[in-house]
Amino acid sequence: xxxxxxxxxxxxxxxxxxxxxxxxxxxxxxxxxxxxxxxxxxxxxxxxxxxxxxxxxxxxxxxxxxxxxxxxxxxxxxxxxxxxxxxxxxxxxxxxxxxxxxxxxxxxxxxxxxxxxxxxxxxxxxxxxxxxxxxxxxxxxxxxxxxxxxxxxxxxxxxxxxxxxxxxxxxxxxxxxxxxxxxxxxxxxxxxxxxxxxxxxxxxxxxxxxxxxxxxxxxxxxxxxxxxxxxxxxxxxxxxxxxxxxxxxxxxxxxxxxxxxxxxxxxxxxxxxxxxxxxxxxxxxxxxxxxxxxxxxxxxxxxxxxxxxxxxxxxxxxxxxxxxxxxxxxxxxxxxxxxxxxxxxxxxxxxxxxxxxxxxxxxxxxxxxxxxxxxxxxxxxxxxxxxxxxxxxxxxxxxxxxxxxxxxxxxxxxxxxxxxxxxxxxxxxxxxxxxxxxxxxxxxxxxxxxxxxxxxxxxxxxxxxxxxxxxx
Amino acid sequence: xxxxxxxxxxxxxxxxxxxxxxxxxxxxxxxxxxxxxxxxxxxxxxxxxxxxxxxxxxxxxxxxxxxxxxxxxxxxxxxxxxxxxxxxxxxxxxxxxxxxxxxxx
Ligand code: HEM
Ligand code: SF4
Ligand code: SF4
Numbered sequence: 018x019x020x021x022x023x024x025x026x027x028x029x030x031x032x033x034x035x036x037x038x039x040x041x042x043x044x045x046x047x048x049x050x051x052x053x054x055x056x057x058x059x060x061x062x063x064x065x066x067x068x069x070x071x072x073x074x075x076x077x078x079x080x081x082x083x084x085x086x087x088x089x090x091x092x093x094x095x096x097x098x099x100x101x102x103x104x105x106x107x108x109x110x111x112x113x114x115x116x117x118x119x120x121x122x123x124x125x126x127x128x129x130x131x132x133x134x135x136x137x138x139x140x141x142x143x144x145x146x147x148x149x150x151x152x153x154x155x156x157x158x159x160x161x162x163x164x165x166x167x168x169x170x171x172x173x174x175x176x177x178x179x180x181x182x183x184x185x186x187x188x189x190x191x192x193x194x195x196x197x198x199x200x201x202x203x204x205x206x207x208x209x210x211x212x213x214x215x216x217x218x219x220x221x222x223x224x225x226x227x228x229x230x231x232x233x234x235x236x237x238x239x240x241x242x243x244x245x246x247x248x249x250x251x252x253x254x255x256x257x258x259x260x261x262x263x264x265x266x267x268x269x270x271x272x273x274x275x276x277x278x279x280x281x282x283x284x285x286x287x288x289x290x291x292x293x294x295x296x297x298x299x300x301x302x303x304x305x306x307x308x309x310x311x312x313x314x315x316x317x318x319x320x321x322x323x324x325x326x327x328x329x330x331x332x333x334x335x336x337x338x339x340x341x342x343x344x345x346x347x348x349x350x351x352x353x354x355x356x357x358x359x360x361x362x363x364x365x366x367x368x369x370x371x372x373x374x375x376x377x378x379x380x381x382x383x384x385x386x387x388x389x390x391x392x393x394x395x396x397x398x399x400x401x402x403x404x405x406x407x408x409x410x411x412x413x414x415x416x417x418x419x420x421x422x423x424x425x426x427x428x429x430x431x432x433x434x435x436x437x438x439x440x441x442x443x444x445x446x447x448x449x450x451x452x453x454x455x456x457x458x459x460x461x462x463x464x465x466x467x468x469x470x471x472x473x474x475x476x477x478x479x480x481x482x483x484x485x486x487x488x489x
Numbered sequence: 490x491x492x493x494x495x496x497x498x499x500x501x502x503x504x505x506x507x508x509x510x511x512x513x514x515x516x517x518x519x520x521x522x523x524x525x526x527x528x529x530x531x532x533x534x535x536x537x538x539x540x541x542x543x544x545x546x547x548x549x550x551x552x553x554x555x556x557x558x559x560x561x562x563x564x565x566x567x568x569x570x571x572x573x574x575x576x577x578x579x580x581x582x583x584x585x586x587x588x589x590x591x592x593x594x
Contacts, residue, residue: 118504119591120589120590120591121504121505122505122507122578122579122583122589122590123505123579124575124576124579125575126527126574126575127570127574127575128576129570129575129576129577129578129579134505136504148504220578221555255567259566259570259576260555260576260577260578261555261556261566262555263554263556422556423556427554
């Protein structure tokens with residue numbers, strides 16, 4: 018089914034929107050680039066131009082050279098920003114210390130986040146990066162772009178920023194690296210009015226959601242990750258732009274347990290596609306794999322000779338729940354024992370497919386180490402359907418938020434709150450019945466809390482009554 | 490660091506325009522910061538929020554959590570943004586002379 022946007026998307030035409038001519042964008046020759054010298058001596062960074070990997074130093078020098086040659090009315094911020102950045106970076110390489118000041122609070126009216134303020138602590142030495150704020154731009158789901166969009170945003174950023182970007186930030190945003198406070202509102206205006214694009218999240222709020230490539234290009238996708246990501250991003254715009262939470266909160270959407278957007282490790286609420294019926298088996302294709310007519314893992318291990326494909330060794334013996342077997346030349350799966358780990362499907366994608374009764378698992382609480390240790394997400398909802406308009410999912414999201422917003426301490430991630438109040442209390446509050454799938458193993462210690470109403474006679478006991486039966 | 494003259498007194502500001510020393514605050518400071526944060530005139534609700542923030546800061550040496558601010562002043566977050574377009578952190582905390590919010594902003 019073709020993707021249907023919630024609202025009409027604006028059609029961008031770069032030829033109408035462009036700021037620079039082709040000649041201005043390619044305003045230097047290869048010779049000039051070769052003989053380009055940054056206004057500071059940067060011997061350490063120069064070393065990083067060697068070697069086969071694309072060099073960020075070489076890229077920055079190209080940009081620095083282009084900016085040198087643009088005329089004054091074609092750059093609104095500092096033309097030397099890139100060179101000053103390289104200069105300060107070289108100094109940091111020398112000293113092994115950062116030269117950015119602590120913190121920075123800047124932004125755009127109406128929003129409480131989306132811009133990360135930054136100031137150099139050597140503003141006299143590197144005046145062009147005295148202010149060097151970062152703007153997070155909400156990326157399209159799975160980061161599919163048209164060149165019209167990218168060229169337009171590049172022109173805008175050359176004009177009003179440093180020309181440097183990060184495609185993309187770890188959370189997913191398209192990151193514009195380095196501009197001044199005065200340019201923030203104009204940039205925000207142009208993002209909204211020209212590029213039809215909003216800024217992303219930062220601060221104690223819902224951060225920019227991100228998803229794997231999903232149904233757009235992956236036959237494993239168990240739900241439309243892009244549609245759900247886009248829907249929840251739109252639905253929770255207020256929570257994204259105006260921090261109202263105890264701390265940050267992230268959504269990520271993986272179409273299957275392979276986890277290509279790493280939701281289980283990098284989102285407070287992780288949505289992972291799965292299925293609850295049988296793996297679909299094409300027995301003819303299985304035979305073709307066994308015969309060597311199809312390469313295993315779609316050729317992922319072609320770089321080395323691993324011998325002839327051995328279905329017993331590479332699939333059946335590696336199944337974590339040992340629920341597969343060969344009967345004659347028929348592959349058999351005991352789906353009631355399958356944990357949907359993806360291994361067999363990954364190895365023989367032409368023969369095996371996820372089931373058709375698909376949905377999501379929801380896991381909660383992943384976070385980085387600070388404060389009380391790193392966490393991956395814990396399974397909360399083993400299975401839920403994921404179909405537009407996703408009311409069941411929104412209802413769950415809001416129950417979790419309601420509890421965390423009320424009970425969460427200042428700068429306490431959801432995962433830490435879950436630890437503090439304990440899993441039993443947490444699931445009770447958000448209205449989930451306890452299920453064996455929520456734990457890897459039952460507790461090994463006997464410090465078990467009971468609710469008074471579950472214990473016959475309750476907690477109110479009279480010592481004299483006890484003494485009438487047990488003498489001192 | 491820059492210093493500005495507010496109603497005859499020198500007040501030191503950081504590059505984001507936050508007061509370096511919260512004890513230097515007077516109501517004139519709030520009036521001075523207002524226009525830079527998109528506020529034409531300070532009304533009773535503005536002052537209610539500002540005074541709440543100052544009292545809380547005096548007592549706990551920290552800005553209150555947003556939820557607490559909304560609950561105690563009776564202002565919804567939406568209304569806080571109507572009062573202070575740049576939000577509670579950049580807007581109202583700056584007007585109240587509180588130190589710059591820090592952390593993973
Ligand atoms: C203020 C005084 C005391 C404190 C704070 C205290 C604290 C503790 C703590 C924290 C434990 C470990 C509980 C656990 O994790 O299982 C414990 C166990 C124990 N305490 Fe004390 N205790 C105190 C006094 C006493 C006295 C006076 C005795 C003996 C006359 C005693 C005998 C024991 C015994 C036998 C255990 C082991 C119980 C078990 O493992 O189930 N304690 N105590
Ligand atoms: S997570 Fe699964 S569905 Fe998504 S891109 Fe990766 S393999 Fe495909
Ligand atoms: S998905 Fe994993 S657990 Fe299920 S049958 Fe395949 S290898 Fe076994």
